[in-house]
């Protein structure tokens with residue numbers, strides 16, 4: 001018989017509108033993603049307060065907040081802990097934890113309390129193969145229109161690489177701004193990929209074009225200098 005006490009879990013996908021919810025956070029109530037219209041957002045979950053991997057992540061993320069601000073990107077965290085646990089944990093981080101040269105770290109972005117797991121289930125963050133009582137380390141990159149543009153899920157034991165999220169937002173903004181794609185490990189200043197030619201004629205022209213470097217008919221890149229990219233995607 002179906003267990004009707006369980007809220008159904010949904011898995012949002014790239015290109016879909018981020019599911020809406022209201023929640024209580026360490027910075028007051030939020031209405032998500034509506035209140036973030038016009039900004040990029042990294043919405044991420046962590047398994048539990050007062051745990052070591054999560055502490056290392058929060059310190060790293062909070063330290064990098066300015067880098068995200070420069071990209072017009074706001075941070076929103078979530079775990080299935082309650083508000084007072086969140087407040088106590090963040091205070092402990094600020095007052096007591098010194099880690100890898102980071103100390104006195106104040107987390108000023110909102111951390112959602114989700115003791116009912118309603119929001120976590122709405123975003124597919126409860127993955128019972130890993131844990132049915134904690135959220136996995138999920139990351140949703142949401143654009144200023146509230147559309148999910150990238151998502152990643154990590155297991156409980158693996159701390160995330162926050163430089164990668166900066167890189168993904170830089171790459172998405174560059175792709176939007178210049179109608180290009182970005183190759184493996186791309187960083188601003190590296191060559192970008194021009195869309196694949198739709199016909200043999202265009203492919204031939206491309207192969208001969210001075211400003212393109214073509215590795216084959218389907219794979220052409222062009223230079224896009226770092227200043228131009230940064231000017232377009234920052235501020």
Ligand code: BEZ
Nearest residue numbers: 047048051052053054156
């Ligand atoms: C941690 O953040 O260290 C952690 C949290 C939940 C399960 C395992 C590790």
